[in-house]
Amino acid sequence: MNDHPVAVKAILFDVFGTVVDWRGSVIRELTDLGERQGIAADWGAFADRWRAGYHGGMRSVFDRQRRWLKADRMHYERLQKLAPEFGLGSLSAEDLEQLNRVWHRLAPWPGAREGLGRLKQNYTIGTLSNGDTALLVNMARNADLPWDVILGAEDFKSYKPDPAVYLGAVERLGHQPHEVMMAAAHLDDLQHAKECGLRTAFIVRPDEFGDGSAKPDLVAVEPVDVEASDFVDLAAKMGA
Amino acid sequence: MNDHPVAVKAILFDVFGTVVDWRGSVIRELTDLGERQGIAADWGAFADRWRAGYHGGMRSVFDRQRRWLKADRMHYERLQKLAPEFGLGSLSAEDLEQLNRVWHRLAPWPGAREGLGRLKQNYTIGTLSNGDTALLVNMARNADLPWDVILGAEDFKSYKPDPAVYLGAVERLGHQPHEVMMAAAHLDDLQHAKECGLRTAFIVRPDEFGDGSAKPDLVAVEPVDVEASDFVDLAAKMGA
Numbered sequence: 001m002n003d004h005p006v007a008v009k010a011i012l013f014d015v016f017g018t019v020v021d022w023r024g025s026v027i028r029e030l031t032d033l034g035e036r037q038g039i040a041a042d043w044g045a046f047a048d049r050w051r052a053g054y055h056g057g058m059r060s061v062f063d064r065q066r067r068w069l070k071a072d073r074m075h076y077e078r079l080q081k082l083a084p085e086f087g088l089g090s091l092s093a094e095d096l097e098q099l100n101r102v103w104h105r106l107a108p109w110p111g112a113r114e115g116l117g118r119l120k121q122n123y124t125i126g127t128l129s130n131g132d133t134a135l136l137v138n139m140a141r142n143a144d145l146p147w148d149v150i151l152g153a154e155d156f157k158s159y160k161p162d163p164a165v166y167l168g169a170v171e172r173l174g175h176q177p178h179e180v181m182m183a184a185a186h187l188d189d190l191q192h193a194k195e196c197g198l199r200t201a202f203i204v205r206p207d208e209f210g211d212g213s214a215k216p217d218l219v220a221v222e223p224v225d226v227e228a229s230d231f232v233d234l235a236a237k238m239g240a
Numbered sequence: 241m242n243d244h245p246v247a248v249k250a251i252l253f254d255v256f257g258t259v260v261d262w263r264g265s266v267i268r269e270l271t272d273l274g275e276r277q278g279i280a281a282d283w284g285a286f287a288d289r290w291r292a293g294y295h296g297g298m299r300s301v302f303d304r305q306r307r308w309l310k311a312d313r314m315h316y317e318r319l320q321k322l323a324p325e326f327g328l329g330s331l332s333a334e335d336l337e338q339l340n341r342v343w344h345r346l347a348p349w350p351g352a353r354e355g356l357g358r359l360k361q362n363y364t365i366g367t368l369s370n371g372d373t374a375l376l377v378n379m380a381r382n383a384d385l386p387w388d389v390i391l392g393a394e395d396f397k398s399y400k401p402d403p404a405v406y407l408g409a410v411e412r413l414g415h416q417p418h419e420v421m422m423a424a425a426h427l428d429d430l431q432h433a434k435e436c437g438l439r440t441a442f443i444v445r446p447d448e449f450g451d452g453s454a455k456p457d458l459v460a461v462e463p464v465d466v467e468a469s470d471f472v473d474l475a476a477k478m479g480a
Contacts, residue, residue, distance in 0.1 A: 072414070124377060134414030137364060137389045149377045150389050154412065172394065174312065174374030 012128035014184035020106035053078025070132035104138035115231020122240040161192035201226040252368035254424035260346035293318025310372040344378035355471020362480040401432035441466040
């Protein structure tokens with residue numbers, strides 16, 4: 001915990017996993033869809049491989065194999081491959097499009113909305129996500145997340161952890177890096193933000209990966225400015 | 241009025257003059273400042289010339305004399321010139337900086353907040369302003385404007401009426417041009433939006449220019465999709 005949290009003017013939030021429970025939300029929609037279609041499958045594995053496609057898509061852009069891509073597009077490409085493998089090969093393009101938008105409908109973690117509402121009283125609050133703008137806007141409308149500003153990969157045509165994303169967001173807010181705090185459940189995201197001069201808030205989300213093979217970050221191995229169990233706890237620790 | 245307002249998914253708003261009463265707000269702050277300093281001056285003329293500096297600043301970018309500039313910077317440069325002419329030459333750099341941020345504190349027109357709140361129930365609502373992101377975010381926080389998304393010149397490193405701004409905003413929202421409506425008090429803004437394929441809403445703001453020499457648009461000379469007397473009227477006409 002730093003000594004002067006009041007010097008922070010804005011808090012930017014990683015979204016997938018930090019604000020919303022992507023895995024639980026995706027599994028719920030797939031389970032419902034499977035029941036309607038009379039199909040049973042390992043929907044947790046589907047969700048994990050779908051998510052992995054997003055990381056793979058960003059990597060192909062970093063490696064300059066492709067130009068910048070919206071998350072929506074990466075999700076759709078992976079979905080087209082995964083659906084037949086999991087017995088959903090008969091879905092129409094329209095059905096797939098509708099399913100792909102589950103990423104616009106992800107549910108927030110408990111306390112996220114309340115914590116953001118409190119933080120917004122004292123700080124500018126915004127996203128800083130690799131998701132595209134439309135996805136983040138639709139998610140906020142659907143989940144009633146009271147962002148002051150939606151910032152993300154699409155603003156800078158790059159992805160975290162490119163410093164251009166962290167520093168670009170700071171510049172867009174008209175602040176200095178030390179006046180902006182990055183809040184995330186992922187220590188690598190925080191480490192990169194810290195290297196750009198931002199403050200850091202680590203939110204522990206032990207359930208992000210459920211029973212999947214990926215493991216959540218539970219302990220800050222490098223110092224962070226604030227560590228919180230959820231957004232309500234973060235608000236309290238930030239004096240909001 | 242078009243026959244299918246329901247097909248509109250998002251409404252983007254011009255800000256200065258359409259959402260907020262820039263002239264009245266600037267005059268009020270200058271008057272207060274003048275009283276504290278014991279200075280009387282034609283603050284309406286100050287406001288008008290300050291605003292003209294913003295237009296001149298954008299023009300210098302269009303003419304490629306300068307690279308893209310934040311509105312904040314253009315306002316500051318003009319303020320440095322104007323302050324001595326109006327007896328405010330003794331203001332410190334810090335005072336000027338504080339005064340310059342009046343553009344972040346502009347007051348909304350009556351009904352603006354209520355109308356936006358209603359429209360937000362049915363439509364994605366956002367800014368599409370030549371103001372920079374920080375200015376628009378701070379204004380929204382100060383005036384409690386419930387935007388879903390802040391879009392503007394800084395997203396596209398150009399200014400309206402460059403089609404790149406209108407079409408860039410449509411693309412960022414993941415929509416088609418005809419699914420997005422531009423709302424403005426200025427017919428030239430609407431005409432350029434229309435040429436890009438957007439729908440148009442004309443909001444009549446007869447008092448924007450007060451007793452200054454500029455004249456408001458009062459009658460739509462070219463057809464618009466919706467014409468409204470304020471944002472509450474716009475919400476009613478858009479079925480929100």
